Amino acid sequence: MTAAVHPDRNFKYWLVAPAIFLLLLIGLFPLIYSLVVSFMRIDMMDTDTSFAGLYNYANLFKDARLWWSLAHTLLITAIALPVELLLGLAMAYLFLERMPGRQLFVALLVLPTIISPIVAGATWRLLFDNRYGPINQIVSFFAGERMDLLWTINPNLVYPAIIFCEIWQWTPFMFLILLAALSNVDKSQLEAAEIDGARFWRSFRYIVVPAIWPVMAIAILIRGLDLFRIFDIIWALTQGGPGTMTETISIYAYVQGFKQFETSYTAAIAFLVIAILTVVCTWAIRRMGLAK
Amino acid sequence: MVTRRDVGKIGIAAGLAGTLPTRAALAADGAATAVEAAKQYSGQTITIVWEAGLQSLDPLNFSGPKWKELTGIDVKVVEVPVAEMFTKIMQDFRSGAGAYDALNVIPSWMPDLANAGALEVLDSFVDKYGYRDELMKIASTYRDNQMMVNGKIYGLPDDGDVFVLYYRKDVLTDPAIQKAYKDKYGADLPVPPTTWKDFDQVASLITEVTGGKPYGAAFFREPGYGNFMFQERFRNEGGKFFDAETMKATINTDAGVKVFTDWLAENKYAPAGVEQWGFVENLAAFLQGQTAMTISWPPYGRWAASYGTDQEVMSWVPKSTIAGKVGYAMTPGGHPELAAGFCLSVSSASKNKDAAYLFIQWLNSEAVSLERVKLPYALRDPFRDSHFTDPGYAALWPDAKDYLKALQDGANNGLLDLSVLQTDKYEEVLRQSVSKLWSGEDPKAILDAAAAEWDAITEKIGVDKQKAVYADWASKSGAYPKM
Numbered sequence: 001m002t003a004a005v006h007p008d009r010n011f012k013y014w015l016v017a018p019a020i021f022l023l024l025l026i027g028l029f030p031l032i033y034s035l036v037v038s039f040m041r042i043d044m045m046d047t048d049t050s051f052a053g054l055y056n057y058a059n060l061f062k063d064a065r066l067w068w069s070l071a072h073t074l075l076i077t078a079i080a081l082p083v084e085l086l087l088g089l090a091m092a093y094l095f096l097e098r099m100p101g102r103q104l105f106v107a108l109l110v111l112p113t114i115i116s117p118i119v120a121g122a123t124w125r126l127l128f129d130n131r132y133g134p135i136n137q138i139v140s141f142f143a144g145e146r147m148d149l150l151w152t153i154n155p156n157l158v159y160p161a162i163i164f165c166e167i168w169q170w171t172p173f174m175f176l177i178l179l180a181a182l183s184n185v186d187k188s189q190l191e192a193a194e195i196d197g198a199r200f201w202r203s204f205r206y207i208v209v210p211a212i213w214p215v216m217a218i219a220i221l222i223r224g225l226d227l228f229r230i231f232d233i234i235w236a237l238t239q240g241g242p243g244t245m246t247e248t249i250s251i252y253a254y255v256q257g258f259k260q261f262e263t264s265y266t267a268a269i270a271f272l273v274i275a276i277l278t279v280v281c282t283w284a285i286r287r288m289g290l291a292k
Numbered sequence: 293m294v295t296r297r298d299v300g301k302i303g304i305a306a307g308l309a310g311t312l313p314t315r316a317a318l319a320a321d322g323a324a325t326a327v328e329a330a331k332q333y334s335g336q337t338i339t340i341v342w343e344a345g346l347q348s349l350d351p352l353n354f355s356g357p358k359w360k361e362l363t364g365i366d367v368k369v370v371e372v373p374v375a376e377m378f379t380k381i382m383q384d385f386r387s388g389a390g391a392y393d394a395l396n397v398i399p400s401w402m403p404d405l406a407n408a409g410a411l412e413v414l415d416s417f418v419d420k421y422g423y424r425d426e427l428m429k430i431a432s433t434y435r436d437n438q439m440m441v442n443g444k445i446y447g448l449p450d451d452g453d454v455f456v457l458y459y460r461k462d463v464l465t466d467p468a469i470q471k472a473y474k475d476k477y478g479a480d481l482p483v484p485p486t487t488w489k490d491f492d493q494v495a496s497l498i499t500e501v502t503g504g505k506p507y508g509a510a511f512f513r514e515p516g517y518g519n520f521m522f523q524e525r526f527r528n529e530g531g532k533f534f535d536a537e538t539m540k541a542t543i544n545t546d547a548g549v550k551v552f553t554d555w556l557a558e559n560k561y562a563p564a565g566v567e568q569w570g571f572v573e574n575l576a577a578f579l580q581g582q583t584a585m586t587i588s589w590p591p592y593g594r595w596a597a598s599y600g601t602d603q604e605v606m607s608w609v610p611k612s613t614i615a616g617k618v619g620y621a622m623t624p625g626g627h628p629e630l631a632a633g634f635c636l637s638v639s640s641a642s643k644n645k646d647a648a649y650l651f652i653q654w655l656n657s658e659a660v661s662l663e664r665v666k667l668p669y670a671l672r673d674p675f676r677d678s679h680f681t682d683p684g685y686a687a688l689w690p691d692a693k694d695y696l697k698a699l700q701d702g703a704n705n706g707l708l709d710l711s712v713l714q715t716d717k718y719e720e721v722l723r724q725s726v727s728k729l730w731s732g733e734d735p736k737a738i739l740d741a742a743a744a745e746w747d748a749i750t751e752k753i754g755v756d757k758q759k760a761v762y763a764d765w766a767s768k769s770g771a772y773p774k775m
Contacts, residue, residue, distance in 0.1 A: 044382050045408055045714060130565035131573070148564035155731045241515065242731030243724055258379060260717055 038268040044261030056268035065244055066269065069252035070276075075159070076248065077227040080166045084223060085216075087167065088174025092182050095175075110176055112169045121236025124165045128152055128237070152238045158246055165233050170226070174219055181215035182208070217288040221281070228277065249273060322426040322657035326650040327362045329421055333647040334364030340394040340651070341381065343634070344371035347396075349605065350670035354663075355655055365647055374398070374632075378405075378716065381639070385410035390641040393648035397447050397637045399438035400711035403761055405637075406441040407713065412638040414445040417649040426658055433703045434675050437768045438635055447635025448656040452665075452675030454702035455524060455587050455628040458596065459484045461619045463498060463506060463584040472501050484585075484621040488525070488554065491585070491624040496561040498584050509585040510562045510577055513555075514570035518726035519719050520631040520709070521587070525551045527707050527772055528625030533718075534750075536766060539759045541746035543722075544739035552725075552735035567730040581613045587623050589631065590673040590699055597689040600668020616690060620698035622705060627773040630706040634672075674699055708770040712761045713753050721745045 038056055041048040060066060095106060112120065127133045128151035140147040151161040185208055193203045209216075231250040234240065240247035240255070247255075253273070257266035284290075342348040348371045356367035370392065372380050378401050384391050385408065397405060405411045418424050427448065428435065434449035463469065464483045473481035477493055485491040495508025512521055526533075531547030534540065542548075559566055563577060577583045579596055586592070595601050598615045622628055636652035638645055654660055658678055665674045666685060674680055680700040686693040710718060725742045729735060750758050765771055 044379075044386070045404060130568065131563075150565055150567060150730075153567050153727075153730045241724075241727040243728035243733070245731060255720075259375075259720065261379070261382070 034267045034270060037264050038271055040264045042263040043265075044263065052264065056265045057272075059265060060268055060272055065247070066249075066252060066272075068244065069247045069249045072246060073228055073230065073248040073250075076163060076166065076230060077224060080163050080170075080227055081220065081224055083163075083167050084171045084174045085220060087171045088178050088219075091171070091175040092178040095179055096182050106176075106179070110172045113172045113176075115169070117169065117232035118236050120165065120169050121233035124161070124168075124233070125152065125237050128161055153242050155242060155245060158238055158242065162234055162237060162246060165237065166227070166230065169233065170223060174223065177215060177219045178212065181212035185211045213288075214290065217290055221284060221288070221290075224284070225277065225281070228273075321659055322421070322423045323654050323659045325421055325423070326654035326657065330359075330363040330365055330647060330650040330654070333644070333650075336644060336647055337366040337368055338393040338644050338648050338651055339368040339370055339391060340396070340648070341370050341372055341377060341392050342396050343377065344373045346605070346669050347671050350664055350667055350672065354667060354670070355660065359651060359654060363650075365651070367651065381405065381410055382408065384639065385641050388641055390639070390643050392639045393642040393644045394652050395637045395639055396450075396634045398709075399447070399449070399633050399635055400709040400715050402438070402446055402635065403441050403711055403713060403765075404715065406444075406446045409640055411446045412640045412642070412645055412649075414448070414638065414649065417638070417646070417653075418445060421650065421653055423653050423657075427656075429658060429678065430676050431680070431700070431703045433630065433706050433770055434633070437708050437770045438630075438633060442764070447637040448652055449633070449675055450636045450652075450656050450661070450672065451632075451634040452673040452679070452699060452703055453589055453633035454630050454673070454699060454706050455520070455623050456590060456593060456698050456702055457484055457585065457587055457621045457623045457628075458578065458592055459585040459619045459621065460506070460581075460614060460617055462617045463502075464494065464619075469498060469501055473497050484619055485624055486621075486626065488528070488624045492554070492558060492561075495558070495585060499561040504563070506582050506584045507563050507577075508561045508583075509558070510566050510569060510574055510583040511558070511587060512570060512574055513559070513567045513726075513730070515723040515726040517570055519722045520629050522548075522551060522722055522726065523710060524623065524627070524629035524631075524707055525554075525625070528623075528627050532772065533710055534746075534762055536759075536763065539750050539755045539762065541743040541750070543746065544736070544743040548739045549735050552729055552739065555729065556735070576610045579610045579612045579614060587628075589671075590695075591671055593618065593620055593695045593698075594668060594689075597691065597695075599689050599692075603669060605669050618691070620691070620695045622698065622701050625773075627705050627707050628702045630703070630708055630770060632709065675703075705773075706770055707773065708765070708768060711765050713758055714749065717749045718746055721749070 039052055039054075040050065041052045041055065091109065095102060115123075127135050130136050130148045130150055135151070136147055136149055139149060149157060151157045189207050189211075190203055193207055198206075229250045230248050231254065234246055234248060235251060235254075238246045240251045244252075249269070253266055253269045256262045256269060340351060342351055348369055351367055351369045356369060359365060359367055370380075377396065377398070381392065381395055381397070382405070395411070397411070402411070418427060427439075427445075430439075430449050431452065434452060438449045439445055439447060461483070464481060470481045473479075473494065476497060481494060481497075482490045485494050491509070498506070498508035512518060526543065526547055529547040529550055531545060531551075532542050535542055563582065569577075571588070574583075574586055574588060575592060575595070578586045578588075578592065595606075595609050596612050596614055596618045598612045600606060601609050601612065636656055638648045638652065642648050655664065658676060661672075661676060662679055662682060662685075664670060665672050665679050666688070674685070674696065679685065680696045680703075682696075686696060689695075709715075712718070721742050725738045728738045
């Protein structure tokens, strides 16, 4: 009897083996290989594969530009994420009720999300152009005089410009997810609360938020991770400038890896990012109760 | 895309090119030799890396098809943006893939690529196919400075990139402006200005008198181009990049600070937002008559004269409103930057080295290169002595002779881009510095920080190693002006 069972048990492992092998090949192997590379001194000009110990990791701590790029990333995340969440939520509420043309408007609102970020960034760069871009023309119209605002150069304007573009592109993502979540909130609970005299904020706080929280938390997590690796829009708009003022961690890693060809050092940066994200995600998942 | 019909529109030039190398009259020239030798490789395909965009229309629509017709060898063109060319070439070499046979290489990259082993030494090919005499007829600046590393040939100089001062003759000779200049400065308005002091005085006065119609001048200010502008201006002001003994960076000396400080002052007489201007913005303003002077690469001069801009592929170039009104001269200081440029090389990873070399020899030859530098869309600029004196070229538009003279003067007095080990790292610091300047940081502080970054790069590469490469570069005739 048992002899007949064992071949079956092994057979199912053979069936999944190719898939697991493929996943390991494309997922785990590059990760391990990058880790190995981060302990070497490889750059594009000099393939020194000897063991360098913690040389690259020690350099991370001395690299002020790296930590500034991390600070820039956090700054953008800290502003854009809450704004996208709040705007997305407000828009979702607005479109919760049935109204004429609702589906068309929802489809139109989602359009920015389906545009490639690099295309969106390049388009916004044109819109922000001080000679031909409409934004300065609109500002000039309201100001009553010609305004030459250098959105991608002026240190006071460059962050508002980047964050505006980011919010423009990704608020619809929040909107769509939250609209789906809000649509599934039990209406009878809200009606009962209303009958009991609960005001909007109280119903929102104690009925709506708990109901949509699992979805909202996932949306926050996804967008937070997206913002942490923000690259395209900023690269198209400012390339991290003026100077390195808007350089994010992804841009810095790109510059080090593909413009400066510091392969091993870039691998060390990648593992720093992995470490940070692992800690943050673990904390966030626990804090948001997503692990339950 | 340019069509065959467009190519035909250029006139006899393009049409002749295919037949020129094959005729007995030119039997001894490099083109004919290359064609004859290449016929044994008929049916093969060679792959060449070329700058994406207009530049690559040369091999795609002109030289590639012509080579195929003459030799039976197919040419596959891999278009790569300039910013990615170095990486792609190195990646192909490091991986050993051998995906590329022939390469376009910016001369300042050559030490890095040669030292890494990515480029094939061409001396034996040059001798084998009897090209040395014809190679020596390339203008001396390019030939002596952009062809070799450690005495070996790694590339055939193939593009006479040089900055030229373009000025509006009608504006600078306007009696009202000349009078205003004399009243203000007590001297005749210099046409063209030959020093930066004169240039700034003329430009600011034009803006003042005309109220910005046109502005006195505009420039490339976008960091990618600003890097070249800085390298030129800094050396014209007497600056040196490094202390040759210690290899400490000296870009933060008075010369560097003066350049940055002057730039800030110059922006005041230029159109608003000039800090963002690159090639296209500056071109549009000049061709539309919005600026009276500018500095740029040679194509500006051709397009200002409306040469070839009627072709469909050139439709993005604004219609020139200043044809016949433009003067050409060397940039103030008298030592223009030989900014960027291209050499033709063979990849050391190529599996078709002979065929690849023969193609680049044919492209680079006296006969074929003359036709290529006349292609309005291909952006290759005159680089042979014969190009500068060619009667056919001089007849392309009324002032073409003056244009060629300005290019030749520029080539004879031009300054090489800095070219040491890992040049792009040093240039990246300069690009960042220009960007910081526009954000309002102090010039001295920016350059002090830049010098510190240069020192760190040199330390990492190795001071002695870099010192030797810098000494080799600094010994070249175009490294620093003869003061």
